[in-house]
Amino acid sequence: QHCQSSRPWQEWEIRLLQELSDQLAIALQQAQLYEQLQALNQTLEEKVRQRTSELQRSLQFEALLKRITDRVRDSLDEAEILNTALRELGENLNADGCDIGLYNADLTLSTISYEYCPRLGSALHTCIPFAQYPDLYAQLLRGEPCIFCLLPDAPRQGSVLVCPLRDGEQVLGDLWVFRSSEESFDEQEMNLVAQVANQCAIGLRQARLFRAAQEQVQALERLNRLKDDFISTVSHELRTPLASMKMALKMLQMAPTGEKRAQYLAIAERECQREIELINDLLDLQRLQSGTYALSVQTLTWRELLGDLLAIAEEQARAKGQTFQA
CATH class of the missing domain: 1.10.287.130 (Signal transduction histidine kinase, dimerisation/phosphotransfer (DHp) domain)
Structure with a gap:
């Protein structure tokens, strides 16, 4: 641009400006490609970190499940098995609390028999009639887990994951995991809680069978x-x-x-x-x-x-x- 007087542009000037504009275009394109490459690298690094974290978490959950499985295999003490499972689960999930409710023979009442509550008040020995929450217990009796948020006026707040303790076709009780309202449960955590609930059901069945066998032995000894x-x-x-x-x-x-x-x-x-x-x-x-x-x-x-x-x-x-x- 020349504003002082009229001036004809020389051919070499025009070629120079064209070459400069081409170089600027190349530079701009390279800068954009570099920015895209940087963004892609950051995305890949973030995915690698997430994948590494998921693998580490999977290994951690697998080790947790193995410890609980070993406890179920090595012990026939119901209290020891269930208390250990609740403590391990609560610590690994950083839960506000966990508890296990056992059902009565008529499947009309759940009694909280075991709990791990690092940040919640104790509800041990609390009895919950099924009629008080019919939809929830109907779903649990079908062997289906349930996740929901507690109402503001409830004694406990936050997100709740409930899994049934299912032994074959029979439901022996349920496992509750409590978290603050800011945190929810992902699929990996839900699978872990369901597997822990299955192991607790196996341990509960073995402990009850052992107790029944001991009672039969004592009865036979008395008869003898x-x-x-x-x-x-x-x-x-x-x-x-x-x-x-x-x-x-x-x-x-x-x-x-x-x-x-x-x-x-x-x-x-x-x-x-x-x-x-x-x-x-x-x-x-x-x-x-x-x-x-x-x-x-x-x-x-x-x-x-x-x-x-x-x-x-x-x-x-x-x-x-x-x-x-x-």
């Missing part, structure tokens, strides 16, 4: 002790009439008078009848156990119940010149 006591008592009861009969027969041989012989004979007959009744009682017990004998309940007086014992006590007292009064 009762059986031994019963056999000992029966053996003693069966020997007692035999000893009395043996003594009565021996005295019958030595009796000097007919009155004494009649007395000893009566004792022998009474003890023989007692032995027969004991054997019949044993046979009746066997029939009752096998279900082939119907039990007939009758009311007895204490004198009828202790009739033989009273007769023996009276006989022993009379032999010693004593008087026995029942």
Whole structure:
């Protein structure tokens, strides 16, 4: 541009300006390409960092799940398994709190039985009727997890992830994870909580089976002790009439008078009848156990119940010149 006077442009000037404009265009294009390359490098670096962080997180979650699985495999203590799982899960997810609710047999009530609450108030032993949150528990009973935000007037605030403790087709309880309202749960965390809930269900089932087996063993031990006591008592009861009969027969041989012989004979007959009744009682017990004998309940007086014992006590007292009064 030349504004002072009219001036014709020389050919070389025009070529120079064209070459300069071409070089400027190339420079601008190179600058744009460089900026695009820098942005692409930053994007790739950010993706690499994210991918590295995800891999590290996956390894961390995998190690967590392995620790919980090992605890389930090595322990049969329900409290130890579930408390360890809650603590590990809460620390790795930086959760405000975690708890486990166990359902009753009728599937109408959930009781918070275990918890890990570093930043929340305790709700241990709180009972929650299913009717209070019918939609939530209907979804959990179908074996489906649930994620939602608590209302401002709720005792606890923030985001909540709930996964059922599912053992086959049966739901034993639920696992709750609480976070502040600024944080949510991503897919990787939801998968981790679901896997931990499955391991907790396995541990809970194993612990309950072990406890039931222990109770059965104790019951069998009690039955075995009762059986031994019963056999000992029966053996003693069966020997007692035999000893009395043996003594009565021996005295019958030595009796000097007919009155004494009649007395000893009566004792022998009474003890023989007692032995027969004991054997019949044993046979009746066997029939009752096998279900082939119907039990007939009758009311007895204490004198009828202790009739033989009273007769023996009276006989022993009379032999010693004593008087026995029942």
